[in-house]
Amino acid sequence: MRLLSRVSLAAGAFDVAHTAGAPRLPVTVLQIGDGNFLRGFVDWMVDVANGAGLMSAGVAVAQPLDQGVAGLLNAQEGLYTVLLRGIEQGKEVEARRVVSCVSDALNPYAEWDRMLALATAPALRFLVSNTTEAGIADVAEPYTPGTCQQSFPAKVAALLHARFTALGGTPDSGLVLLPCELIEANGAKLKRIVLAHAKRWGLESGFAAWVEVHNHFLNTLVDRIVPGYPRDEAAALAATWGYEDPLAVAGEPFHVWVIEGPAALAEEFPLHKAGLNVVWTDDLQPYRTRKVRILNGAHTASALAAFVAGVDTVKGMMDDPTLSAYLNTVMFGEIVPFVPLPDAERQDYARTIMERFGNPYIRHELIAIALNSVSKWQVRVLPSLKDYAAAHGEAPDGLSFSLAALLRFYKGTLAADGTCSGSRDAGPYPIRDDAAVLTALSGAWAVHGGDPAALVKAVLSNAALWGDDLTRIPGLAHRTAAHLAVIEERGMRGALEALVS
CATH class of the missing domain: 1.10.1040.10 (N-(1-d-carboxylethyl)-l-norvaline Dehydrogenase; domain 2)
Structure with a gap:
């Protein structure tokens, strides 16, 4: 059974939706989180936008823990299948796409130097995360510039400080941070904890001012059920598809990403123009109320x-x-x-x-x-x-x-x-x-x-x-x-x- 590769995908060896040519694009998105949800939600969206010619965004996926799938992603050239199945307007629907926007994957605990290189690259613009609801927590820890920080907010603080130092703290070197953790005011909370780490670590005041003014910590709300690898069907699906994919992700067609942020940033990250249900708003609360009361409340x-x-x-x-x-x-x-x-x-x-x-x-x-x-x-x-x-x-x-x-x-x-x-x-x-x-x-x-x-x-x-x-x-x-x-x-x-x- 064949395996996925960029050459075979670009050559049309597989009858599946994908971005034409399956190019390995320059990294503009650093993603902390390698789980099913981000790969079946954010990366899938970026790939759809790339395929529509609206973006040319490569994603670097960093494991949030020492154990993860970075090695498997690299072995498969960053490629994997997203299989979406469900009910829409009373009818069963199914869609399949091979995502090719992942240009790199790494374990920051073993490759902190590579993580710093990605974080300090001038082309980087976005940082996306999903480290579970418990991930955005204020846990005091020492500053260890030469090695990976332990908590997610401490990692962000260290990476931003490295970027501030390397690029001189210029206004245009700030990042847009899009945390997908399912907590209220996730962006605001992450920003508060990053600044708390900076204060505890005794970092220069100019850094805190740069974080405050030139980095955008946006509150977001995400919704899609992504169960993950379809283990019970893997053999049958491989036979149908004509290739094996141990990183395949199954999910539902429904998706919504509500982002509380200015219209100018929406133009930089134009997922909404690719036919995706991405909503940019100046008030996320009504959407959160809708989800909490109707979806979660009904559950x-x-x-x-x-x-x-x-x-x-x-x-x-x-x-x-x-x-x-x-x-x-x-x-x-x-x-x-x-x-x-x-x-x-x-x-x-x-x-x-x-x-x-x-x-x-x-x-x-x-x-x-x-x-x-x-x-x-x-x-x-x-x-x-x-x-x-x-x-x-x-x-x-x-x-x-x-x-x-x-x-x-x-x-x-x-x-x-x-x-x-x-x-x-x-x-x-x-x-x-x-x-x-x-x-x-x-x-x-x-x-x-x-x-x-x-x-x-x-x-x-x-x-x-x-x-x-x-x-x-x-x-x-x-x-x-x-x-x-x-x-x-x-x-x-x-x-x-x-x-x-």
């Missing part, structure tokens, strides 16, 4: 009920008539109307989300969504519930049921080692959350397990769990207790059937 409002009812995946939930009816009611009746965007836009986004949930090519485990559900419910669901209550004078029935389902999911046994497990008809399952949350909820069940109203009052009034006393929301405690009583009497599926009938 959290439905996942626990579906799991306890015996379903294991989001696709399974969408295929279940009772569960999909519940989700549809909650989504369009209780969440969408309170997202602060034009109605057509929020309705269209919600319909897209429902299609994404039903993607047959993505196996999204409900038990994974259930991780840390108390804090997720507070952030993702509670604001919609409060807005509904403010508009209608009482809590909505469907979101109240989601809270009852959460309490039932957390009905567990807390072990001496701090682990907690619950039980459904299909057997035991792990309950994963902060120790304080597990202690509070298992304790409430131990004391009030036979009295749903007392249990609901004890848990909802615990402001440490929710940031507020939820018993103050009109009708919420009553509705939640009533739903929990039915769940305990009839089981989760019986309660859901009664709710949607």
Whole structure:
């Protein structure tokens, strides 16, 4: 079986979309992160823009950790396949592209000199990252100019200082930083920590001023599900494609990248002109609210009920008539109307989300969504519930049921080692959350397990769990207790059937 190469790709040996000629382009983008998401999202976008003649951008991929795929990328000349499959407007769609914009890949822990050379090259303009939500953290560490820093923000601080020193701190030597980590105000937070490192390290004041004025730390919001290497299908796909690709990335067609930044920078990074769903805006917050409330909120409002009812995946939930009816009611009746965007836009986004949930090519485990559900419910669901209550004078029935389902999911046994497990008809399952949350909820069940109203009052009034006393929301405690009583009497599926009938 043949392997990918730039020569064979350029010669048309493979029937696949790609940038004509598969050139190895000069590096203008330094990417810290070598995972599936960045390769199936940012690099794919850059490659599409290159292919459309809108950019001529090479990407250098740096591993965020000592272990990574830089060696594999270099062995395959920076090439890999992105396979996109899903549902759009009710129809199955599929697209495949070999990405060729990755011009270099390296392990900065072993090749810090090469990393510095890339960072100080005058042609470099953009720095992209995805080091997980925990990556943008302020962890004090010594300045080690000759070796790789440990934390991601410290790496950025060291690289920017090297660039400042090498290029004289000129205005046009600043970079545009586009962090893709899924935290609020990711650009602003990264900038704050970089400046904190500079202060702790005692770097010259001119450097901090250059960082502040001439580097653009942009807040971004990203959205695409990228499960990664299609291991179970690899042999069949290779036979169909005519080549093997151990770096292939599978994802969904849906994508959106919202970037909070000036229009002038959009012209330098014109992904939006290549038919890609990239939005440049001066206010990212409405888009974050849309995603958190509609996508994440719908996940959290439905996942626990579906799991306890015996379903294991989001696709399974969408295929279940009772569960999909519940989700549809909650989504369009209780969440969408309170997202602060034009109605057509929020309705269209919600319909897209429902299609994404039903993607047959993505196996999204409900038990994974259930991780840390108390804090997720507070952030993702509670604001919609409060807005509904403010508009209608009482809590909505469907979101109240989601809270009852959460309490039932957390009905567990807390072990001496701090682990907690619950039980459904299909057997035991792990309950994963902060120790304080597990202690509070298992304790409430131990004391009030036979009295749903007392249990609901004890848990909802615990402001440490929710940031507020939820018993103050009109009708919420009553509705939640009533739903929990039915769940305990009839089981989760019986309660859901009664709710949607």
